[in-house]
Amino acid sequence: MFEESKVAFFLAKRSILRGNKGTLSLTILIIGMVFVNLIFLPSIITGVAVLFNQQSIDYSYGNLVIEPKKNQVYITQVSELQRKLERIPGITGVSPRYLTSATISYKGNVVTPVLYAINPSDEQGVLRIATKVSSGSYLADGDTGQIVLGFRLAGNEDEKLDVVPSLGGVSVGRVVDISFNNGVTRQYRVKGIVTSNSFSVDSNAFITKKEYEDVFGIEDMANQVLVRTIETGKENEMRNTLLSFGVQEKIWTWQEKSANFLNQIIGSFNIINFIGTAVSLVIAIVVIFIVIFINTVYRRKQIGILKAIGIDRSIIIKSYLFQALFIFAIGTLMGGVFLLLILQLLAANPIVFPGGPVAPVVDLPLIVRSTMSLFIVSLIAGYVPAWITTREDILSAIRG
Amino acid sequence: MIIGRDLTRIYGMGAVQVRALDGVSVEIQKGDFVGIMGPSGSGKSTLLHMFGLLDRPTSGTIIIDGVDAGTLDERARTQFRLRRLGYVFQDYALVPELTAKENVYLPSMARGMTAQECTLACSEILTLVGLGNRIHHLPGEMSGGEQQRVAIARALVNRPTLLLADEPCANLDSQNSKIILDLFQRLNRDLHQTIVMVSHEEWHKRYFDRIISMKDGVIEEEVNRNEGGELTPSP
Numbered sequence: 032m033f034e035e036s037k038v039a040f041f042l043a044k045r046s047i048l049r050g051n052k053g054t055l056s057l058t059i060l061i062i063g064m065v066f067v068n069l070i071f072l073p074s075i076i077t078g079v080a081v082l083f084n085q086q087s088i089d090y091s092y093g094n095l096v097i098e099p100k101k102n103q104v105y106i107t108q109v110s111e112l113q114r115k116l117e118r119i120p121g122i123t124g125v126s127p128r129y130l131t132s133a134t135i136s137y138k139g140n141v142v143t144p145v146l147y148a149i150n151p152s153d154e155q156g157v158l159r160i161a162t163k164v165s166s167g168s169y170l171a172d173g174d175t176g177q178i179v180l181g182f183r184l185a186g187n188e189d190e191k192l193d194v195v196p197s198l199g200g201v202s203v204g205r206v207v208d209i210s211f212n213n214g215v216t217r218q219y220r221v222k223g224i225v226t227s228n229s230f231s232v233d234s235n236a237f238i239t240k241k242e243y244e245d246v247f248g249i250e251d252m253a254n255q256v257l258v259r260t261i262e263t264g265k266e267n268e269m270r271n272t273l274l275s276f277g278v279q280e281k282i283w284t285w286q287e288k289s290a291n292f293l294n295q296i297i298g299s300f301n302i303i304n305f306i307g308t309a310v311s312l313v314i315a316i317v318v319i320f321i322v323i324f325i326n327t328v329y330r331r332k333q334i335g336i337l338k339a340i341g342i343d344r345s346i347i348i349k350s351y352l353f354q355a356l357f358i359f360a361i362g363t364l365m366g367g368v369f370l371l372l373i374l375q376l377l378a379a380n381p382i383v384f385p386g387g388p389v390a391p392v393v394d395l396p397l398i399v400r401s402t403m404s405l406f407i408v409s410l411i412a413g414y415v416p417a418w419i420t421t422r423e424d425i426l427s428a429i430r431g
Numbered sequence: 432m433i434i435g436r437d438l439t440r441i442y443g444m445g446a447v448q449v450r451a452l453d454g455v456s457v458e459i460q461k462g463d464f465v466g467i468m469g470p471s472g473s474g475k476s477t478l479l480h481m482f483g484l485l486d487r488p489t490s491g492t493i494i495i496d497g498v499d500a501g502t503l504d505e506r507a508r509t510q511f512r513l514r515r516l517g518y519v520f521q522d523y524a525l526v527p528e529l530t531a532k533e534n535v536y537l538p539s540m541a542r543g544m545t546a547q548e549c550t551l552a553c554s555e556i557l558t559l560v561g562l563g564n565r566i567h568h569l570p571g572e573m574s575g576g577e578q579q580r581v582a583i584a585r586a587l588v589n590r591p592t593l594l595l596a597d598e599p600c601a602n603l604d605s606q607n608s609k610i611i612l613d614l615f616q617r618l619n620r621d622l623h624q625t626i627v628m629v630s631h632e633e634w635h636k637r638y639f640d641r642i643i644s645m646k647d648g649v650i651e652e653e654v655n656r657n658e659g660g661e662l663t664p665s666p
């Protein structure tokens with residue numbers, strides 16, 4: 032077996048070194064590109080997933096979301112719950128908030144976004160919205176009669192530029208009317224506009240919790256309590272910790288809250304990725320197959336001679352397998368170099384998605400999966416044509 | 432040592448059948464230099480292919496060194512060709528990407544010899560065929576005569592029981608043909624190498640110890656060289 036492989040390797044090596052360099056280089060280049068294609072698109076998809084995950088944590092949910100018990104609208108005595116949560120090790124921020132829908136109007140533009148009522152200082156301990164103020168300033172704890180708008184909600188004077196129903200280009204300092212669902216209508220001065228690239232932030236509005244409680248005549252309650260933990264990825268463990276500390280409300284992880292949205296996006300991307308991967312692998316198998324097949328057909332007589340002088344068929348097949356594996360190895364290596372260059376390029380000029388700049392995520396399982404699939408494809412594409420050609424009887428092959 | 436009995440080879444199926452060999456029986460002794468001659472289509476190459484285990488007879492038996500070739504499976508036939516037979520083709524049939532040395536090296540390597548043994552065997556045999564200084568040249572850089580000598584060296588490197596040559600001078604001019612035939616004669620006389628060679632050139636006859644003339648798939652005549660050097664019909 033080893034002796035056979037040695038002879039096959041000897042034949043393959045000489046064939047590579049002294050064969051047609053142009054065809055070999057082109058084939059290697061194609062395999063390199065296929066490898067890039069196998070890695071690049073999934074890495075972008077993973078990058079998008081990472082981006083959306085981080086956005087969910089930073090701008091929408093924190094790590095955990097506590098909501099009222101079944102059939103209840105509010106969490107009561109929320110300040111006590113907040114104090115309890117803040118004492119639990121591993122928790123770095125707790126933000127109680129109200130969510131409501133309200134009708135906001137400005138110069139004849141009427142929209143109904145989600146209105147978040149927050150304690151700004153608490154909110155800053157959980158979410159990063161306060162760092163994304165693009166004009167004006169963020170809410171302060173004592174603010175009343177002031178509102179912060181997402182930039183999509185504030186909109187543009189030219190409504191063609193808007194992607195969601197907007198207030199038609201309201202700016203900081205202007206006054207908008209808000210009608211709450213309890214019938215109260217009040218005027219609010221726009222204190223700031225946030226541009227976070229998170230759709231849920233940029234399309235909605237924020238007032239203080241104090242203001243909301245004044246409008247609705249309630250106190251020390253919340254619809255949601257957002258919790259930020261030190262470590263991301265251990266949400267389930269933290270949920271159990273919260274339960275053990277006597278938290279009786281419903282506790283969601285950020286993954287559970289954003290699952291539908293993210294799954295839809297990733298699901299769609301995965302379909303594209305599957306098609307891309309399948310096409311790439313088909314290209315790889317066809318290219319290697321054709322190259323080896325032409326090579327073997329062209330050397331049909333030589334194969335017959337080799338068999339005639341006593342070189343076993345399996346040695347000849349193996350020699351073509353080695354050639355295919357060489358193409359795979361150098362192609363993959365070259366593809367890896369291309370990929371590094373592309374990643375460098377993207378680090379300097381990132382692809383900007385609606386959610387923000389996406390960094391491709393190239394992880395080891397992805398590299399192993401792509402390399403293995405290309406390896407298997409190369410083996411098949413090298414073996415089959417060599418097997419077909421060497422099957423011919425010696426005299427027919429020699430006579431050509 | 433080589434015995435062919437009632438060898439028949441029929442090509443084609445159905446109504447159109449060609450009897451390339453039609454009941455040929457022949458025995459070749461160790462150390463013979465046998466020429467198989469005859470016009471095109473006489474069956475001389477077919478007989479050589481049978482001896483070289485490149486083809487199977489439709490009927491009849493071939494026994495080489497006591498081994499009935501008909502009992503060997505494909506893998507065993509390949510091993511037999513590698514270890515006991517040497518084959519020289521009309522058009523040299525060298526691997527173009529291998530140098531002279533590597534072409535010769537290949538069969539000994541396939542036989543499982545060590546690199547040192549292979550190199551030694553190659554150098555010896557290439558020197559024997561007069562190519563000691565051309566061992567690193569590719570076939571494309573060599574003349575037809577030189578390529579054929581490399582092919583002979585390749586056929587001999589495993590010290591075969593039987594060297595088979597299928598019109599080895601067909602693509603060579605008379606000067607190179609003479610070099611090849613002289614080499615065969617020297618191998619036969621000095622090393623007692625058994626050689627069976629197919630030819631249709633009349634002037635090649637002077638090199639053979641024994642000539643089997645074929646026509647229409649049967650042996651028409653057999654002549655042997657006597658001690659006086661003359662060709663006389665076999666009894």
